Amino acid sequence: MSDHALVIGGTRFIGRHTVSELLDAGYEVTIFNRGTHGNPFDDTDAVAHVAGDRTNESDLRRASLRIDPDVIIDCIAYKPRDVHAATEIFNDVDAYVYVSSGAAYGEERIPKREDETPLQSCSVEEATDDTDSSYGPRKAEGDRAVFAAADRGVNAMAVRPPIVYGPHDYTERFAYWVDRVDTCDRIIVPGDGSDLWHLAYVNDVAHALRLVAERGTAGEAYNVGDGHAPVLREWIDLIAAGCDTDVEPVFASDRELGTVGLSTDAFPLYRGYPHLLETAKLRELGWEPTPHERTVPETVAEHRRSDRTGREHGPEREVETRLIGVLETIA
Structure with missing residues (x-):
């Protein structure tokens, strides 16, 4: 029986390519989102859809009762509480992978390394803010939520891309x-x-998310970017x-x-100031950029x-x- 992956998000950009990556690798795939954007997988029975708001913990718990995923790829966790909720609700999955960001880094270094470069701090106000200025701090706090979940025994990991480009990029x-x-x-x-x-091609990000889910180490973060x-x-x-x-x-x-x-x-x-991410840690898992x-x-x-x-x-x-x-x- 194939492993079952739940992609939180899954229809717009990184999530869309991640669903295709998982399908190509033989996974059963379910997407969880509100359904407010067009679903490119509507015409196939290979991808199931569970409707719900990921910021609503009750919706997320109902989804967990409907399906029993082996892997969670969390593409739309924009606030730390989203990561805390998902890692608590799906605490027994084989892998939870959070899509973080290179913006999480709090110091300008060349290159930025996962285990050396400090992360941004995040105030209580920033953690619940919706503005662009708090994006990096919120992603950094999401990383810390991943680390805390790993300390509790959850196989949780983070992937940090810089700006992502490629087909279906709605950010433009x-x-x-x-x-x-x-x-x-x-x-x-x-x-x-x-x-x-430093940029990252969207299919390379999707491939990184799958590889980290399959081969990554709990509590670790992995940079991804063009070669x-x-x-x-x-x-x-x-x-x-x-x-x-x-x-x-x-x-x-x-x-x-x-x-x-x-x-x-x-x-x-x-x-x-140059923004460059070291990707050696991800390459050790067998990842190569396109x-x-x-x-x-x-x-x-x-x-x-x-x-x-x-x-x-x-x-x-x-x-x-x-x-x-x-x-x-x-x-």
């Missing part, structure tokens, strides 16, 4: 750059294009190759961006089929065009 941060490269001849790139923000961490101007080249097009990057300093009311922070995937020669074309192909542009996550094209004109005048 990577989509902004795909759209610009795919539709424009010249684009503004903040700074000199050398900023580094090579391109700087932004390299991403532009990779995307151009994936789009089979040419694009001219026009680099602009903060001072130059300021002439049209912009700053480097106005652009997605810009980061003043080359960019595959990840970027696959991302571009799905992007073109979708109606996502990512334009709301960066400067308006009219402002960008105006800045290019200003820089041409200066030159």
Whole structure:
């Protein structure tokens, strides 16, 4: 009989790919969510669905009575109490894996290592907050909830991805750059294009979640990220190759961006200090990242089929065009 995996979430992005990863590995899969988003697995009997709100402990307990999963992959635990509840309700599963984040780290180190780099602190107010500023602290406190569960005998583990990209990415941060490269001849790139923000391909994250569930150690966290961490101007080249097009990057300093009311922070995937995760610990479990020669074309192909542009996550094209004109005048 196949192992049964319960994916909390499971229909949008990381969860969607995780369900496919588990199915390909021979698992029986059930997804648990409110059903407010379209279910890409509606047309198959291979994936069962239990409706409920994961923030409601009663819903989660009812789900635990309906199914008896071997593995829990928790994709939508955004507050520490979510992790505490899940690890208490499903305390006897073979594996509970929490999707944490590279944002959980509390110090700028290059690279950030699971067992060395301190985590963010999390106040009582932050633990129940819903704003972006508390995201990292909440994820860090979720990690500590995993560690506490492991101390109680729960086989609980965490996986920490940085920003994730790939097909069906509803966050659209990577989509902004795909759209610009795919539709424009010249684009503004903040700074000199050398900023580094380690990313992770969504299928690699899904594979990491399964491997950690099968081979990970209770109470441990595992970073996941691309094998090579391109700087932004390299991403532009990779995307151009994936789009089979040419694009001219026009680099602009903060001072130059300021002439049209912009700053480097106005652009997605810009980061003043490098964000790089060490992934050796995950590799020891047998995980390997997918080359960019595959990840970027696959991302571009799905992007073109979708109606996502990512334009709301960066400067308006009219402002960008105006800045290019200003820089041409200066030159």
